Amino acid sequence: MKEYLYTKSHEWVQFLDEKTARIGISDYAQGELGDLVFINLPEVGDELVAGEEFADVESVKAVSNIYSPVTGTVRAINEELLDHPELVNADAAEAWFVEVGDIVGQVDLLTEDQYKAEL
Amino acid sequence: MRGGPDPCWHFHGDLCRIGAIPEVTGMDMSMKLIFEKSIAGRGCDLLPECDVPVAAVGNKFIRNSEIHLPEVSETELSRHYTELMKRTFGVNDGFYPLGSCTMKYNPKVNDEVAGLPGFAEIHPLQPVGTVQGCLEVMKLAEEYLCEITGMEAMDFQPAAGAHGEFTGLKLIAAYHKERKDTKRTKIIVPDSAHGTNPASAAMSGFSVVNVASTKEGYVDPEELRKVVGEDTAGFMLTNPNTVGMFDENILELTKIIHDAGGLNYYDGANLNAIMGLVRPGDMGFDVVHLNLHKTFSTPHGGGGPGSGPVGCKERLVRYLPTPRIILKDGRYEFAEKPLESIGRVKAFYGNFRVVVRALAYILTLGGEGLRNASENAVLNANYMMQKLQGIFDMPFSGHCMHEFVISLEQLKQEKGVSALDFAKTLLDYGMHPPTMYFPLIVHEALMVEPTETETKENLELAVEVYKAVLEQARKEPEMLHQSPAKTVIGRPDEVMAARNPVLRYQF
Numbered sequence: 001m002k003e004y005l006y007t008k009s010h011e012w013v014q015f016l017d018e019k020t021a022r023i024g025i026s027d028y029a030q031g032e033l034g035d036l037v038f039i040n041l042p043e044v045g046d047e048l049v050a051g052e053e054f055a056d057v058e059s060v061k062a063v064s065n066i067y068s069p070v071t072g073t074v075r076a077i078n079e080e081l082l083d084h085p086e087l088v089n090a091d092a093a094e095a096w097f098v099e100v101g102d103i104v105g106q107v108d109l110l111t112e113d114q115y116k117a118e119l
Numbered sequence: 120m121r122g123g124p125d126p127c128w129h130f131h132g133d134l135c136r137i138g139a140i141p142e143v144t145g146m147d148m149s150m151k152l153i154f155e156k157s158i159a160g161r162g163c164d165l166l167p168e169c170d171v172p173v174a175a176v177g178n179k180f181i182r183n184s185e186i187h188l189p190e191v192s193e194t195e196l197s198r199h200y201t202e203l204m205k206r207t208f209g210v211n212d213g214f215y216p217l218g219s220c221t222m223k224y225n226p227k228v229n230d231e232v233a234g235l236p237g238f239a240e241i242h243p244l245q246p247v248g249t250v251q252g253c254l255e256v257m258k259l260a261e262e263y264l265c266e267i268t269g270m271e272a273m274d275f276q277p278a279a280g281a282h283g284e285f286t287g288l289k290l291i292a293a294y295h296k297e298r299k300d301t302k303r304t305k306i307i308v309p310d311s312a313h314g315t316n317p318a319s320a321a322m323s324g325f326s327v328v329n330v331a332s333t334k335e336g337y338v339d340p341e342e343l344r345k346v347v348g349e350d351t352a353g354f355m356l357t358n359p360n361t362v363g364m365f366d367e368n369i370l371e372l373t374k375i376i377h378d379a380g381g382l383n384y385y386d387g388a389n390l391n392a393i394m395g396l397v398r399p400g401d402m403g404f405d406v407v408h409l410n411l412h413k414t415f416s417t418p419h420g421g422g423g424p425g426s427g428p429v430g431c432k433e434r435l436v437r438y439l440p441t442p443r444i445i446l447k448d449g450r451y452e453f454a455e456k457p458l459e460s461i462g463r464v465k466a467f468y469g470n471f472r473v474v475v476r477a478l479a480y481i482l483t484l485g486g487e488g489l490r491n492a493s494e495n496a497v498l499n500a501n502y503m504m505q506k507l508q509g510i511f512d513m514p515f516s517g518h519c520m521h522e523f524v525i526s527l528e529q530l531k532q533e534k535g536v537s538a539l540d541f542a543k544t545l546l547d548y549g550m551h552p553p554t555m556y557f558p559l560i561v562h563e564a565l566m567v568e569p570t571e572t573e574t575k576e577n578l579e580l581a582v583e584v585y586k587a588v589l590e591q592a593r594k595e596p597e598m599l600h601q602s603p604a605k606t607v608i609g610r611p612d613e614v615m616a617a618r619n620p621v622l623r624y625q626f
Contacts, residue, residue, distance in 0.1 A: 032562075037617035060613045061556040063314070085618070 004093065005069070006115035007107055012093065013069040019103050021070055022096040025057070028119055030092040033059040036085035041097060046074045048100055050107045055097055057085070066097065071105035074098050150206070153199050154624045157189040163196060187626065206607050208551050209420070214573060214581050218522045218554035218566025219313065219361060221391045221413035222420070223496075228483060229416060229476035238475050243467040247452055254444050254451035257468065260478040261428075261444075267481075267489070268387075268407050269400020270430030274439045275469040280388060282464065283408025283427030284319035284355075286440060289461045290406055290431055291353045291382045292323060293438040297459060303352035303381065309338050311362060311558045313388060316355045325352055332560060336362035336515045340371050347379035357386035358402065359393070359520035361558040363500065363566075373403025382406065382435075390414045391570070392497055392521035395490030406431045415477035426473035440464045495571035496521040499578060503569055506582040510589065514561050522568035524561050525553075530589070531563050534596040538563040541588060543610060546603040548584045 004012045010029035015021045030036070038058035048054045048068040055066040076099040081087055088095040110118065191199070209215070215222040233239065241250055261273045277283040288306065295303045306320035307328045317327040328346050333339045338356065354376040359365045366372065373383045385404035391414045399407045411426035412419035419425055431439065441460045442453035456462075484492060497520050504513070504523040511525045527538045542552030542565065554566040569578055592599050603609060 035614040037614060058617075060617060062559055 004112055005109040006112065007067065007069045007109060008118065009067045011066060011069050013106075013109065014096075016099075019072075020075070020099065020101045021072075021103060022099050023069060024096045025066060025088065025092055026115070027092040030089050033057060033064060034061055035059060036088050039081045039085045039088070039097070041077045041082065042074050044074050044077060048072055048074060048098075050105050057088070067107075068100075069107050069109060070100055070103045072100040072103035075101040150202055152624060153189045153191065153196075154626060156191050156195055156199065159190055161190045161192050161195075163191070163193040207421070208546075210418075213549045213551065214569075214577055215551040216522075216553050216567045216569045216581070217551060218363075218524075218557070218568040219388055220420070220554065221388075221410070221521075221568060221570060222551070223391070223413075223416055223570040224572035225416045225418050225476075226480065226483065229479045232479040233472040233475040238472060248450075251451055253471065256475055256478055257471070258444050258446065258451060260474050260481070263478070263481050264409060264428065265430060267394055267398065268385075268390075268409065268430050269398030269404075270407060271433045272436045272439060272443075273428050273430035274443070275426060275428045275471075275474050276440045276463065276465045277408065277427040277429055278465055278470055279412070279423060279425035280386075280408060280410045280427045281315040281319055283410075283429050284315055284384075284386065285322055286427075286429045286461070286464050287384055287406040287408050287431070288319055288323035288325065288353070289464075290429070290435045290438045291384065292325070293459065293461050294382065294435055295352055297438075300380070302350055305350045306352055306384075307343070307346055307354045307376070307381075309356065309360070311336060311360055311560050312355060313357065313361060313386060314557075316386060320355065332360075336360060336364050336560075337366050337368060338372055340368050340375060343372055343375050347375055347381065349380070351376065351379045351381035353382045353384050353406075355384040355386060356404075357389045358399075359389050359522075361389075361566075362515045362524050362561070363519040363522040363568075364515055364517075365392070365520050369402045377403065388413065389521065392493055394493040395486060396493055400432065405435060411473050411477040416480045417473050417476040424470040424473055426470045426477065428469070428474075492571045493521070496569075499569045499571060499573055500567070502575070503567065503578050503582060506579070507585060510586060521570070522566055524558070525565040525567065526561050527563040527565065530592055534592055536592040536596045536599050538565050540596075540599040540602065541565065541592065544588050544591070544599050544602040545584065547605045548588070550581060550584060 002014050002016060004014050006012050006026060010026045012024050012026050013021050036057050036059050040056045042048070042054050046054070048071060050068055050071040052068060053065040054068040057064055057066060078096050078098070081095060081097065210222050210224055237252055238256070241253060247254060257275055260275070264273050265271065274286070277286045295301070304326055305328050306325040307330055308316045308320065309330050309332055311332045320327050330338060330342050330346055337360070354372070356366070356372070358369055376383050382405040383403055385399040385402070385407040387399070387407050387409040390409060394414070407430045408427050409415070409430070411417060411428060412423075417426075429439070437457045437459045438461050440463055441456040445452055445454040481489065500519050500521050500523055504519050507513075507525070508516070512527070512529055513523065514526050515524060527536070527541055530536050530541075531538070538555045542555050545552045552565075553568070556564055557566055558564060569581070588599075
């Protein structure tokens with residue numbers, strides 16, 4: 001299984017190969033947000049910039065921005081999440097938001113151990 | 120949903136109803152919607168025979184579909200409202216320290232004045248000659264509110280705070296546009312801001328730039344300098360800020376924005392802390408909105424009616440919504456529309472009788488009274504804060520203004536009791552919870568705004584209740600997941616409501 005890397009802003013990124021990755025939010029993040037009721041995703045073809053917001057999630061408490069760990073182009077979005085945001089609460093590691101290709105940059109990423117030490 | 124299924128909520132078809140089913144009889148005694156009580160042919164009116172000739176209505180004006188209004192007797196209607204009333208909690212029921220919302224007591228004299236026939240029984244299209252008193256009320260209220268805020272003019276069209284923000288930002292947009300300064304597309308908002316600020320900026324066509332707060336909860340002038348530039352259209356701030364602290368760097372902050380060519384917007388949600396003490400206009404703000412329903416005491420919550428007038432400095436006056444009221448040869452009139460005006464933002468003149476209530480409040484208290492109100496609001500908040508100091512974790516210590524913030528993060532980690540559990544438990548003590556999970560920069564936040572209209576005894580009682588709930592949370596955390604036990608409605612399934620909202624009764 002490909003390794004999960006994390007950002008300080010609680011996203012995970014899983015590189016499928018050098019230029020392609022999937023992005024989601026950490027289990028800690030979903031726990032802090034509480035039950036998600038709405039997820040807003042970018043569209044296929046959108047350009048993401050590392051460190052800039054690309055999606056937002058809404059829980060009963062608040063709306064939160066999700067920041068992209070990488071710079072690249074959206075190849076696919078997880079459309080299932082649009083109708084079933086609760087999948088993120090059920091299994092945050094499984095519930096990817098977007099798949100990004102042509103990756104040309106990234107923010108500083110943490111290993112799972114480093115990320116857990118930050119919490 | 121936390122705490123397992125709730126006995127007070129069940130689903131009947133696609134309709135969510137309130138109340139428990141008595142287990143013995145199996146009868147459904149839950150509260151019915153007014154539509155469910157409807158019986159065709161019932162009504163509350165007794166009209167005499169028509170004694171004038173009946174005129175035909177043109178076909179294009181005749182409705183083709185059923186109107187679908189509930190048909191009930193007056194008894195049923197009256198009971199329905201009483202039943203609803205029993206399920207709500209208002210300022211007249213008890214302590215209501217909802218942070219940033221200023222749920223102060225609303226003096227009954229305001230309602231009495233607003234109910235006078237000359238205010239209550241008029242039509243917005245009446246000739247101005249017959250409503251001179253109403254126009255005078257708006258002009259007078261404008262004068263006083265400009266004096267209180269340090270603004271040049273004020274307009275009463277916006278129906279509430281966020282509507283005021285939208286209008287104020289449109290003034291900023293119009294100002295830059297007229298100067299052909301079209302690169303100014305960004306509004307700067309601190310990360311502690313009311314959620315409406317970035318939302319209003321986006322609605323008005325701007326993009327939003329966040330500026331991080333210091334750990335004391337202030338805007339860092341250095342951070343602000345980093346984000347200003349040729350694209351800065353404006354800066355939105357509330358002072359005292361959302362953690363209840365007065366930003367002492369305010370003159371420096373507003374100057375940074377002015378030097379960069381932007382304008383400063385004052386979110387008036389927290390004006391209750393500073394009336395008669397300091398004015399947004401003197402702090403360097405160019406536009407303000409007020410929440411008359413909060414600060415100037417009219418019943419609010421549950422959707423209005425509110426009033427969010429927008430005030431501005433001289434250089435923005437000609438962009439204000441129209442029509443404006445002017446005094447010409449001793450007579451009030453609606454002035455011609457200046458070409459630069461952003462136009463109307465609401466039908467007619469806003470929620471006029473909220474303005475009447477606000478004026479009644481201002482005239483009752485007078486200048487000194489308003490200052491006293493703010494001073495007491497700050498005193499009450501500090502009294503409660505000091506009494507809770509050392510017992511609750513407070514991320515921003517020192518003196519607060521009219522509200523203060525508690526963090527229950529530690530309690531959540533140690534005992535699994537969240538701010539939501541704590542807030543729900545307060546309902547069992549006959550108190551409305553504080554604002555929860557706001558500001559966003561504080562985890563498990565509770566934001567307490569007692570207001571000036573609570574007695575010392577009430578504040579002391581609230582302090583005892585907060586301590587008791589904390590004690591209970593430590594001893595029997597499980598109990599708090601289930602609370603409240605004594606209210607008609609337990610825990611509504613907020614997640615279900617947000618995921619599958621049923622907003623319309625269909626029949």
